[in-house]
Amino acid sequence: MSEVVIAGIGQTDVGEHYAFSLRELAFLALEAAIEDAGGLRPDILFVGNMYAPATSHQAHLGALISDYGGLGGIEASTIEAGGASGAAALRMGYLAVKSGAARVALVMGVEKVTDQLGPGAEAVQTLGEDSDYEAVHGVTPNAQAALLMRRYMHQYHISHDDFAGFPVTAHANALTNPHAMYHSLLSFEAYQNADPISEPLNMFDIAPVADGAAAVLLTQPEILPAHFTHPLVRITGSSLVTDRLAIHDRVDPLAFEAARKSVERACRQAGILPVDVDLFELYDSYSIYAALALEAAGIAKRGEGWKLALDGRMNRDGDLPMATFGGLKARGNPGGATGIYQAVEATLQLRCQAGSNQVPGARRALIQCLAGPASSAAVHVLEVA
């Protein structure tokens, strides 16, 4: 079977896009990706999205975006897997091209969430939980993360300050990412003194949910024209795993089982170990989830994930850079588009087009996208072709 490569990428800024609608954001990313791929036309479209039916009163994004994007009635559908929707769409695109069912797959993620405010926005964010057993009792995603953080601090005898490395690193890396939502450094003192949101979580433990769209074009190398100039990025591993949806049904709530399995499967397929990569775009929707994801991946021991970021080992010049463009925390978390942003950013790194954000000598990247507390987890291994 042929290999699958990323031939084009596009992204909008992440933030509060008051001037653009859902379809316009999607179009901007789609147009950029097709242009980046030298005009390559897709024959299938997968759209990663989780909020549009609630925030934009719009389902049926496949038809909407292929229509608005002038894609001429191609096969198109929405892929939804909570916060991992973008990565799940990437996997569908990967499978379609890998299997030969499609020659060129356009995979995009798009969210327009800032039309909802306050309690309305918070209610929308519970949609990825177990509605009957979690959301109905008022357990918001913030509350879930707070419960897990409290448990983690209790179990491993660490303090809230010990999580500072994740948001501090993310903000430092976002400073030079023009597409990031925040361009401000975060100091340890600011992290320490921030207002609590759901104790022990404070405002800097939580990635901001925002608007944005990103797209990648997947194809097989032999389909590309001879004069194609981009350095190609191969997808050498791909996985999508689910866990028990409600955290109270899990034997060990601090073990992100789906996160573990997703890394194992994708790395096995790529023939590598997780530590063999040059960068890890992990899912830092909450600083506690970043720690748990590192532990699930086997990169850190149980109870020690927080140390990696605090020691500076995850900075861009550290031994395992993470959130190289700011991660969810500082680039922003555009819901179902996040997984595609991760793919776009890893591709920039592997093409050596990351500018000031470049991880020197990056040849292999691991990207992991989670839904909530890793209720779904999708991993891709990307390598220089």
Next chain:
Amino acid sequence: MLLKPTHAVGIAGYGAYVPRYRLPAKEVARIWMDGAGGLPIKEKAVPGLDEDVATMSIEAARNALLRAGIQPEDIRAVWVGSESHPYAVKPTSTIVAEAIGAVPNVQAADWEFACKAGTEAMVAAIGFVGSGMARYAMAIGMDTAQGRPGDALEYTAGAGGAAYLLSPADEAVAVFEGSYSYVTDTPDFWRREYQKYPEHGQRFTGEPAYFKHITEAAQALMEGTGTTAKDYRWAVFHQPNTKFPQKVAAQLGFSKEQIAPGLLVPVIGNTYAGAALIGLTAILDIAEPGDKIIMVSFGSGAGSDAFSISVTDLILERRDRAPKTQDYIARRTEIDYGTYVRYRGKLALK
């Protein structure tokens, strides 16, 4: 693009009014935030049990009349801009016109454009006087703003405003050199009928609303009048909190000294339709003949009115005829949150 009437128009008299009660912002934080969090202002003015936009407008209008020294029956329009008119149907302006003796040969109507209703009335009054249809017209911006208990707006939603008696320029303490209005459909803040408290679009009220409209209006006004920030001795911008007017002033090239005398929001709160206008009365209280003033309002929904104003010699003989803005600010009785709840009718007793 500049708005200029056929005949030059100015301000014959002006008057401020601020109710005496003050609710410190830390009281709101004490009740709703366990005392935590930043405070957008120091304190806000709260109307007493017997005060509303009608009574407060009458106070300000009487001060304006005192300064102008004209006969009230010569006033041909009384226009009150507010988003807290006491009646949904029945004008505030007829009450005010009757109370100051301006009836019956008078136009009277209430204006509504969120926080720029008062300056919208002022633009209309410039047109009315500037066309020669009237010798005098009264434009008032006054509010007793309400914020939902616990909402971010409750810290700042204050009470107060100002009245301006407009006249031909040769009778004026300050002359309008031109104005410009910038208006779009931008739904950043609203209250539908039968709703008690307004809703707002959180951060959407900032960049696409407040900053965009004030900046566009101010820049067009300065371009139209051939002026720059340095040509103005004083500047006043709509002030929903302390930070916004400071930021927009800096963006437009105005210094802290230029906005200091008109920046009243830290001590009286956001007086909505009265906010820019009462900032201007505070400036006129201290301005010298020849001073140039720029005033830019902002009303949600959204729009900004920008005015270039030049102070005349008449200011010196007229401004002491009525209480100054700072006199009202100094007249202060602090209340706690419980008293505020009672005065503002926030407890539904039946």
